[in-house]
Amino acid sequence: MPAGLVISAPASGVGKTTLTLALARAWRNRGLNVRCFKSGPDYIDPAFHAAATGRASVNIDSWAMDRATIAHLVGRGTDADIVLAEGSMGLFDGVAARGVSGTGATADIAEMLGWPVVLVIDPSGQAQTAAAIAAGMRDYRLGVRLAGVVLNRVASPRHEDLVRRALNDVGIAVFGALPRHAEISLPKRHLGLVQAEEQAEIGKLIDEAARFVSEHVDLDAVLRSAAAWSVQPAANGLNVTPPGQRIALARDAAFSFVYPHMLEAWRAAGAEISTFSPLADEAPDASADVCWLPGGYPELHAGKIAANARFRSGLRAFAETRPVHGECGGYMVLGTALTDADGISHEMTGLLGLETSFAKRRMHLGYRLAAIAAPMPGHQVGARLRGHEFHYSTIVAQPDTPLAVVHDATGAVIAETGSWRGHATGTFFHLIAEDR
Missing domain, CATH: 3.40.50.300 (P-loop containing nucleotide triphosphate hydrolases)
Incomplete structure (x- = not known):
């Protein structure tokens, strides 16, 4: 024991x-x-x-x-x-x-x-x-x-x-x-x-x-x-729906913040995960039915991301017919521009209108409870998602339709609603679990 x-x-x-x-x-x-x-x-x-x-x-x-x-x-x-x-x-x-x-x-x-x-x-x-x-x-x-x-x-x-x-x-x-x-x-x-x-x-x-x-x-x-100790077997496993059957997951030094239990839950539910590296100028697997960009440190690699034409064009082509979702740093890369800590603006993929800046850092930290107002990969309208937000970026523009009504842990409504346009969706919070 x-x-x-x-x-x-x-x-x-x-x-x-x-x-x-x-x-x-x-x-x-x-x-x-x-x-x-x-x-x-x-x-x-x-x-x-x-x-x-x-x-x-x-x-x-x-x-x-x-x-x-x-x-x-x-x-x-x-x-x-x-x-x-x-x-x-x-x-x-x-x-x-x-x-x-x-x-x-x-x-x-x-x-x-x-x-x-x-x-x-x-x-x-x-x-x-x-x-x-x-x-x-x-x-x-x-x-x-x-x-x-x-x-x-x-x-x-x-x-x-x-x-x-x-x-x-x-x-x-x-x-x-x-x-x-x-x-x-x-x-x-x-x-x-x-x-x-x-x-x-x-x-x-x-x-x-x-x-x-x-x-x-x-x-x-x-x-x-x-x-x-001995754990009593849980009546139910993780309450997680994979975003798709075959998931193209961005994975490198700029895109690495994804909860391990989420990936395990996706696989346990039968999903297949193929990884690709935007920093190596790789595009998502063309055979995948959904693309997921986790958070990470895109602000440290913004110049390289902006210069990687194969990644950007491949992601845009993917999003013409299939869902693409970004969390936090991934959400920023789905936007039109990211300004780094030196005040230099870098063109991102443009799938969303989001513009963010690290020139004037402001910490966003805390639990988030989101009521989904539009479909996103793995979740339908009305789903209640629990997650966590932690970044230092400032929203310069977030013009697209809000993805969710988002509250902090005290119940206060916050401005970081996420957004969606076409097949692209994004949130500032990292998904941890869905309310049963």
């Missing part, structure tokens, strides 16, 4: 991802079968999990998914020895209004699955106060059990001793303390970590993180703190 743990923290940027990757690789090196999940909507971390464990990772999200969907996804971990769910933001951080099965907080997943929490704490600039924070988090919500803490970025042996003593006084186990170690820092950019597939040395970095954590953390004690 597998054992489960949640890796969380009081806030973002404390070291959850690094610890998760290090524990996963260290236990894998010991011969254990390790599986990871990501709590919340971050679509970058699962690829790091896969690099550390050699096994696919998916997102589980209490705001967007019901319990049956979460149970179905987590059920893949029943053949593992240890399962780690990496949290997002702080342990209890979610949205103000409850979604399908929770607020999106990591604590929802910990309570739902009955997995204890290993808390990563950065005590920089404090000492005993770190124990007060840990104790407050331990007692904040009944049903969420704290297994212990790992201290990160400890300044000195004296600093470590002060924090350890304080935690011991409040009855909280310390599994280890990590000194500052720049060699295991993961590079970042404006949407989070630089993607795993873009880092040629990611395996070496994870190996170094595993070695470092193994020296400073009691891996056996952490493993013993995990809770044995």
